[in-house]
Amino acid sequence: MTGKAVGTPSRNSRLSLLNFSALWNERINVAGDEANDVKSRLVRGLKWCNWNAFRALLAVKFPERFSGLASLQYIRDALEEAPWTFPPKTPIVTPEELDEADPRSIQAIILECEVPAAAQWFIIAAPLIWSYTRLSEEEQGGKDLYDSDLWKAKGDLMFNVERWDFWKKRFADIQALEITESTKKEAAKSLAAMEEVAA
Amino acid sequence: MVSQTGDFWREWTETDENGHSASARDPQQVLALRGLLSSDLTPAAVAKQYTEYTSTHPSEVSQMWTMLLDAGCQFPPEQHPRLVELLGAIRDLPDVQLQEGDEGTGSIVRDTPGGKSYEQKLWKDLPHLGADINDWESSRYSFP
Numbered sequence: 001m002t003g004k005a006v007g008t009p010s011r012n013s014r015l016s017l018l019n020f021s022a023l024w025n026e027r028i029n030v031a032g033d034e035a036n037d038v039k040s041r042l043v044r045g046l047k048w049c050n051w052n053a054f055r056a057l058l059a060v061k062f063p064e065r066f067s068g069l070a071s072l073q074y075i076r077d078a079l080e081e082a083p084w085t086f087p088p089k090t091p092i093v094t095p096e097e098l099d100e101a102d103p104r105s106i107q108a109i110i111l112e113c114e115v116p117a118a119a120q121w122f123i124i125a126a127p128l129i130w131s132y133t134r135l136s137e138e139e140q141g142g143k144d145l146y147d148s149d150l151w152k153a154k155g156d157l158m159f160n161v162e163r164w165d166f167w168k169k170r171f172a173d174i175q176a177l178e179i180t181e182s183t184k185k186e187a188a189k190s191l192a193a194m195e196e197v198a199a
Numbered sequence: 200m201v202s203q204t205g206d207f208w209r210e211w212t213e214t215d216e217n218g219h220s221a222s223a224r225d226p227q228q229v230l231a232l233r234g235l236l237s238s239d240l241t242p243a244a245v246a247k248q249y250t251e252y253t254s255t256h257p258s259e260v261s262q263m264w265t266m267l268l269d270a271g272c273q274f275p276p277e278q279h280p281r282l283v284e285l286l287g288a289i290r291d292l293p294d295v296q297l298q299e300g301d302e303g304t305g306s307i308v309r310d311t312p313g314g315k316s317y318e319q320k321l322w323k324d325l326p327h328l329g330a331d332i333n334d335w336e337s338s339r340y341s342f343p
């Protein structure tokens with residue numbers, strides 16, 4: 001008898017050969033026109049948001065295995081980096097209406113993707129992240145090595161109350177932008193979770 | 200939130216021209232995840248089914264976690280508690296005795312006079328899953 005029985009795993013199993021980083025590259029890190037296509041970006045943003053939510057839940061349920069200290073890189077990207085410098089009340093946005101030649105619009109789309117993602121950390125894990133502001137330098141794994149665009153972090157503890165308050169302000173600020181209601185809603189839920197835990 | 204769940208099932212159930220799985224190493228893993236997310240099966244039952252192939256091929260544990268992490272990206276947050284319950288059930292499984300040649304499991308290995316010694320348990324400690332996530336995060340992917 002030759003050949004494999006039905007159900008025998010193929011040695012060429014395509015996705016199975018990839019680790020998570022490689023799979024993410026294949027699925028998300030697209031190049032060329034697709035990279036800047038608005039619909040593609042929004043779909044990728046949705047996966048980014050899902051990932052942040054899943055990662056936050058792992059940190060809550062298995063903190064000894066999947067530390068939530070990693071949340072900082074996701075939160076920093078969403079709340080402390082350049083897209084926030086675009087002027088409030090920038091008119092946006094449906095994907096069809098978006099003028100990609102307008103850098104303010106591109107910045108707005110980035111916020112549409114990144115803010116809901118960072119919000120998941122607080123909606124799901126606000127008490128955990130708040131608890132990090134009470135950790136020592138050693139427990140946090142050292143001091144921050146980088147400044148963000150909008151937050152001078154270098155040399156300070158990575159998690160501290162002042163920074164937490166800055167993040168809260170960012171989630172409040174999003175309500176003043178002409179941005180989608182779903183993003184405003186996620187930001188509001190995040191802000192409520194933060195206020196509840198640190199009241 | 201919108202999900203990409205259709206893409207997930209389609210891609211992980213692709214078959215080649217002979218009808219063999221072209222994506223999942225073990226098609227039973229896809230069926231197990233379906234049963235979990237449709238609530239037809241308990242996390243404990245799914246854990247057994249989901250890990251069956253890897254239990255006899257520990258060095259191929261990476262593919263099992265790739266599928267689970269991919270599910271975390273493709274499915275909306277409402278589905279995530281079930282995925283986490285699965286992880287909890289996997290940690291409760293009787294563990295696999297790792298042997299020479301099982302370096303691909305992510306477990307820290309020590310050379311001892313009696314041979315290689317694995318410091319972490321495949322299921323209890325989830326070493327490869329932790330390493331996969333750490334590798335991904337240390338590469339500092341940001342939203343593209």
